[in-house]
Amino acid sequence: MHEFTSELEILAGKALAYSLERLKDDPPLDGPRSAQDLFAEVGQTITAQGMGGIEALAVFTDVLARACISTDHPRNLAYIPSAPSEHANLFDLVVGASALYGGSWQEGAGAVFAENQALRWIADLAGLPSSAGGVFAQGGTVGNLSALVVARAQARKRWPDTTRWAIACSAEAHSSIASAAQVMDVDLLLIQPSSDGKLTGVEVARDLVEFHKKGSARVFAVVATAGTTNLGIIDDLKSVGTETKKRDLWFHADGAYGLAALCAPSARPKFDGIELVDSLIVDPHKWLFAPFDACALIYRNPELAKEVHSQNASYLDALHEGGSWNPSDYAINLTRRTRGLPFWFSLAANGTDAYATAMEKTLEIAQVAAEKIRQHPRLELLRDPELSVVAFTRTGWQKSDYKKWSDDLLADQIGFIPASSHQGQPILRFAIVNPWTKVSDIEQILATL
Numbered sequence: 244m245h246e247f248t249s250e251l252e253i254l255a256g257k258a259l260a261y262s263l264e265r266l267k268d269d270p271p272l273d274g275p276r277s278a279q280d281l282f283a284e285v286g287q288t289i290t291a292q293g294m295g296g297i298e299a300l301a302v303f304t305d306v307l308a309r310a311c312i313s314t315d316h317p318r319n320l321a322y323i324p325s326a327p328s329e330h331a332n333l334f335d336l337v338v339g340a341s342a343l344y345g346g347s348w349q350e351g352a353g354a355v356f357a358e359n360q361a362l363r364w365i366a367d368l369a370g371l372p373s374s375a376g377g378v379f380a381q382g383g384t385v386g387n388l389s390a391l392v393v394a395r396a397q398a399r400k401r402w403p404d405t406t407r408w409a410i411a412c413s414a415e416a417h418s419s420i421a422s423a424a425q426v427m428d429v430d431l432l433l434i435q436p437s438s439d440g441k442l443t444g445v446e447v448a449r450d451l452v453e454f455h456k457k458g459s460a461r462v463f464a465v466v467a468t469a470g471t472t473n474l475g476i477i478d479d480l481k482s483v484g485t486e487t488k489k490r491d492l493w494f495h496a497d498g499a500y501g502l503a504a505l506c507a508p509s510a511r512p513k514f515d516g517i518e519l520v521d522s523l524i525v526d527p528h529k530w531l532f533a534p535f536d537a538c539a540l541i542y543r544n545p546e547l548a549k550e551v552h553s554q555n556a557s558y559l560d561a562l563h564e565g566g567s568w569n570p571s572d573y574a575i576n577l578t579r580r581t582r583g584l585p586f587w588f589s590l591a592a593n594g595t596d597a598y599a600t601a602m603e604k605t606l607e608i609a610q611v612a613a614e615k616i617r618q619h620p621r622l623e624l625l626r627d628p629e630l631s632v633v634a635f636t637r638t639g640w641q642k643s644d645y646k647k648w649s650d651d652l653l654a655d656q657i658g659f660i661p662a663s664s665h666q667g668q669p670i671l672r673f674a675i676v677n678p679w680t681k682v683s684d685i686e687q688i689l690a691t692l
């Protein structure tokens with residue numbers, strides 16, 4: 244180990260060739276296999292002697308990689324898939340080869356500088372002041388949690404006698420908000436959104452008053468979802484933000500999926516009010532064409548986050564000298580991969596106009612898909628897509644029919660679309676984030692319904 248041998252030279256060639264092939268060609272969809280099945284094929288891969296790099300690479304490329312669904316396949320419309328740009332993926336190789344430390348300015352100044360420019364692009368799209376800033380955290384779950392911990396610290400200053408806290412959000416909010424509440428040991432006030440699925444200031448004001456009357460806990464933050472995961476619904480950010488700020492509460496926008504569309508001129512007005520947030524998140528690994536894992540977490544006033552998240556110890560003192568910008572100060576993290584760099588590289592190389600174009604393309608495919616579903620004799624569109632999630636039902640189908648269809652679709656390597664549910668009823672949804680997804684891909688899937 245730790246020696247660049249001639250065998251390694253050959254291995255490097257093979258690893259790079261595999262990576263380039265994966266970048267160039269449409270990947271196969273592939274699919275999961277059982278652990279027993281995989282063991283039967285590859286056996287115990289870790290031994291005292293080692294199997295050698297070329298053999299280990301072959302085990303991965305020939306067997307293990309094929310047991311992983313390609314999240315960037317154009318007909319993978321499941322959950323929220325991914326669609327990293329060629330530039331972003333290529334630069335991930337560079338990041339991987341460079342042993343960059345992204346926790347501090349001292350060790351990673353150049354990388355952190357670049358990441359900060361990428362964060363700034365998002366902050367500008369959201370209309371946040373020049374003081375705004377943050378960090379690329381591991382994912383939306385950690386991003387939401389990190390922001391909410393800061394929000395509670397602020398509330399503790401304002402209401403020092405409060406002993407029980409709560410987060411308020413829509414009943415349609417992502418599961419990571421409930422996870423944050425559980426980790427923080429705080430309550431969750433789930434607010435029923437208006438009949439069109441959007442949380443507005445009306446419901447927030449009404450339920451906050453009711454909740455505080457009960458007096459069991461005090462709400463310290465209101466979370467608006469800027470694009471729900473299941474249906475792509477954007478809460479009314481302006482009225483929710485206004486009601487929240489009126490009460491001196493922290494306003495957080497969870498835009499892990501949807502806030503990506505800030506860069507699409509046609510969608511930008513849907514996010515009016517985003518400029519009111521105290522914090523926001525968006526996952527570039529979802530719909531901003533970056534590889535896993537990267538969540539842009541941005542605070543209006545990052546100083547407040549630093550008060551909460553800074554780790555202090557004698558062995559870290561040197562990091563804090565000179566007031567430099569340390570990414571570890573802005574989320575629950577210390578050591579950190581410079582996970583925003585592939586995103587930065589792709590932005591820098593392609594320019595932000597290319598992002599607007601790619602985003603508009605996915606939005607347009609979603610509209611075309613919705614229209615085809617409207618015209619389909621056996622399908623019913625659940626609602627007009629607000630972003631790029633297209634949800635619908637198949638007349639006469641039970642849950643088991645949806646499951647069988649979905650299993651067959653993957654087994655036939657046509658697409659990956661597991662069923663979801665809405666108000667207790669099974670639904671199908673296309674989450675379109677991939678500019679490679681073409682109308683013909685949608686047609687191919689619809690033909691099986």
Ligand SMILES: *Cc1c(COP(=O)(O)O)cnc(C)c1O
Pocket residue numbers: 323381382383384385417419468470471472497498499500526538
């Ligand atoms: C995906 C998602 C999350 C969680 O993000 P991860 O990166 O998967 O942790 C949070 N909120 C919303 C709205 C999401 O769509």
